[in-house]
Amino acid sequence: MEILVKAHSVTKSYSGHLALDHVSFEIPRGSVFGLLGPNGSGKTSFIRILTGITVPDSGECLYNNKPVLPGYMNHIGYLPEERGLYRKMKVQEQIEYLGRLKGLDKKEARKRTLHWLDRFGLSAWAGRKVEDLSKGMQQKVQFIATVLHNPEFLILDEPFSGFDPINAEMLKNEILQLAASGVTVMLSSHNMNSVEELCDHIALFNKGKLILNGNVKEVKSRYNSGMWEISFRGNWVNFSTALWTGARIAEKSEDKGVLTAVVELLPGNSINQVLGGLLNSIELVSVRENLPSMHKIFVREVGGNDLLNRSVLTE
Amino acid sequence: MKTLWLVIQREYSTRVRKRSFILLTLLGPLLVALAYGGILALMVSEGTPEITINVVDDSELHLGRQLIRENRSRNIHLVQIEPDYFKAQEKAGQDDTWDAVLYINREPLNVRNGINLMYAGNKPPQSLIRPLEWTLTKVIERYKLKLSKLDPDEYDSIRSQVFVHLEPIKGDGSRGTDVQGIVAFAASLLIYFFILMYGVQVLRGVLEEKTSRILEVMVSSVKPFQLMMGKIIGIGAVGLTQFLVWALISGIGIQIISLLFLGFSDPADIAQRLSEMEQYGANNQSEDAFPIGKVADLLAGTNFMAMGISFLLYFIFGYLLYASLFAAIGAMVDSESDTQQFMIPLTLPLVLAYAAALVVLMNPGSLAGKILSFVPFTSPVVMMVRIPYGTSILLEVLPSILILIVTFIGTTWLAARIYRVGILMYGRKPSFRDVLRWIKYK
Incomplete structure (x- = not known):
């Protein structure tokens, strides 16, 4: 695994407040890296x-x-959390200008601008001033300006804030496409679940400290507490009886005759032993390991009390 | 360098294409031309008012009659009335129906109050009084001449009027005249307005970027220093463009209007005309004493060259010095209403410089003027006025410009450090202590 970015014991303070406290981690090339943590x-x-x-x-x-x-700035594309454009500038001029600042020549900047405007359905607005655009359109313009110079590393600070669900989906697809083409993407979010599905690597921050980082699957299995999701046909009485002392039911749900239980294995039991006991009593539909969400991992790491004090954290 | 150039281009082109800029650039000189035309029209059409003066001669020397005979002014109408009649009218309260009464009393040769002019209504202007005085002087002189039995020709050969011609002992670039002084003052005034107008534009530009939150995107592509300098240079270029267009249109406009109103268009001629009006009746041999007709020669002389080059340097570096500080202020605050606190200490030296320039114009040797012409925050405005008055280019102007340039580098460095941090700070208005801390940030 090739490393693109390596942070080594990075510390930064602002007027006595420690914003980053000896932070070290690595971002693999080609990954979609999530920078998570509350505001x-x-x-x-x-x-x-x-x-x-x-x-x-x-x-x-x-x-x-x-x-x-x-x-190296010309190799990265940066979308700050605080979005902003020159309001009085025309859309096309604006994108071309930002692209040329990243080293594109005039002709190339124009060609790519027209291509992206077309792709985002903004061609008709090319000659209009930015201030005439709706907020969603401005967000798209900003995104185009971020990726116009084909950066190899894309930094997106809270990319989904301010997007409506449709545009957020569109943005997500664009990010996935860019990632598929080899671009390394780092995105930050305080909304941990929303980016969980996008990222393959994460770093979790709290109060300037790095709490944990690594491959999402590895992190999750590290925090795996023996939870399994079992779907079956049958009834709850038979199911609970068959579980007996092997596992405890944590959640129950039912959908079109299929019952689903999230169970927690009790100490000394394996999933195979539990399933062996169940197979005689129910008709099994599916079994999968129930890995904890990043949010749950975060809560476990920083402690529930700490989290309650941070009303800004959303699930 | 390429990014700096791109920033300059953007700052320049977005401003120059604005409708308000085009309008002001085209209409500005039109307004100047209209004002100039208005003044000329006023001078030509209104000119000197006419006045009827009733001459009451109580002296028995017949000065009144001679005065009427000698009067050459077309605007002054003299009518002699008898002293008895005047006194009767005065008693009856009828005297206020007259424009004015020139009263020559029994001892007209008494310089202090031998002759009085009483007027009703508005005070008669100097342009009427001077020719009257001149004619009266002539009449009384002739009377005294007769008394002294001197030969009038002999007297004329003795009579002299002296004008002291001022000439500095050394230095060739210092033949200062009032015309050069006025040109220099106009130049310094131009620098003053340019700095103020476009300095504030720089501040607005930074604030606009800050409030539109584009800065974080920008500084991920452009170094803050480049961004700041690009803005300062771009806006300076906009100002220069406006200035050049104004100069061009004004020049053409003044030519046209001068032709329309006065029938001549050489500025030297106009100056000559104005000075003639001013000097009317004072001396008929004024050409040697007041070489105002040589304006064109002077303007083309070496002194003017030095003035032109100094003007450019003071103009550019004075603007750059202030613009960098205006940029720093723009970076410090979030909204225009917060700028006041920081604007006052910055505009104060400019106002002081303007006042000092006025003082220097009246007294070129002023010590305060001398000192302020070396202080970089006032030198662009003050030194400009001093240049025509025997200021050494090598020993004074050059060092002053060097100090200005060194200070400009210093303030730009300082402003860049404030700018770099300030542009990403939102919310709280910073205290001076905060700003000091920003400067120290790594």
Whole structure:
């Protein structure tokens, strides 16, 4: 696994407040990397260091094994959390300008702008001023400006905030397509479940500290507490009797005659033993391991009390 | 460099294409031309008012009669009335129906109050009084001449009027004249307005970027320093464009209007005309004493070259110095209403410089003027006015410009550090202590 970005003991403080506290992790090339954590946990501070906007007080970020240099900015595309465009500029001019600042020549910038405007259904608005556009359209323009120069590394700070469900879906597809074409994507979110399905790697921040990071599947199985989801045809009495002392039922649901139970294996039992006991009493439909959500992992890591104090955290 | 150039281009082209810019650029000189035309029209059409003066001669020297004979002014109508009649009318309260009464009393040769002019209504302007005085002087002189039995020709050869011609002892670039002084003052005024107008535009530009939240996108592509300099240079170029267009249109406009109203269009001629009006009746040999007719020669001289180059340098670096600080202020605050606190300390030196320029114009040797012409925050405005008055280019102007440039580099560095942090700060208005901390940030 090739490493694109390596953060080594990055520390940054603002007027006495420690925004990042010795943060170290790696972003593999070609991954979709999720930077998760509640508001104020240090995500944006880290992104600003990665984009060269600020520098760390100590520690360093390596990009392709080299320190972050000014020239490298042309390889990345950055969509900040606070979206903004020149309101009085025309849409096409605006995108071309931002593209040329990233090193595209005039002709190429124009060609790509027209292509993307067409792709996002904004061709008719090319000559209009940005302030005439709806908020959703402005978001699209901003996204186009972020990817116009074909960056190899895309940094998206809270990419879904402000998007309606349809546009959010569209954005998600674009991100997946870019990732499939080899672009490394890092996206931050305080909404952990919404990005869970997009990311293959994550880093979890809280109060400026990195709590955990790594491959999503690995992280989840690390936090696997022996929960299984079993769907079957039959009845609850037979099911509970057959479970006996092997497992405990945590959740029950029923859908069109198929009953589903989330069970927690009790100490000393394996899923095979439990299933062996069940097979005589019910008709099995499906069995799968029930991995915890990132949100649950986060809650477990930072403690429920801490979380309650942070009303900003949403599931 | 390429990104800086792109930023400059954007700042320039978006502003120059604005309707308000085009309108102001085209209409500005039209307004100036209209004002100029208005002044000329006023001078030509209204000119000097006419006045009827009743001459009451109580002196028995017949000065009144001679005065009427000698009067050459078309605007002054003199009518002699008898002292007895005047006194009767005065008693009856009828005297206020007259425009004015020139009363020559029994001792007209008494310089202090031998002759009085009483007027009803508005005070008669100097342009009427001067020719009257001139004619009276002539009449009384002739009377005294007769008394002294001097030969009038001999007297004319003795009579002299002296004008002291000012010439500095050393230095060739310092033959300062009032015309150069006025040109220099106009130049310094131009610098003053340019700095103020376009400095504020820089501030607005930064604020606009800040409120539209585009800055974070920008600084991920462009270094904050480049972004700031691009904005400052771009807006400066907009100002220069506007200035050049104004100069061009105004020049053409003034030519046309001058032709329309006065029938001549050489500025030297106009100056000559104006000075003639001013000097009317004072001296008929004024050409040697007041070489205003040589304006064109002077303007083409070496002094003007030095003035032109200094003007450009002060214009550019004065603007850059202030613009960088205006940019820093723009970066510090979130909204225009918050700028006041920071604007006052910045505009104060400019206003001071303007006042000092006025002082220097009246007294070129002013010590305060000398000092302020080296202080970089006032030098662009003050030194401009001092240049025509024997200021050494090598020993004074050059060092002053160098100080300005060094300070400009310093303030730009400082402003860039404030700008870099300030543009990403939202919400709270920073205190001076916060700003100091920003400067120290790594």
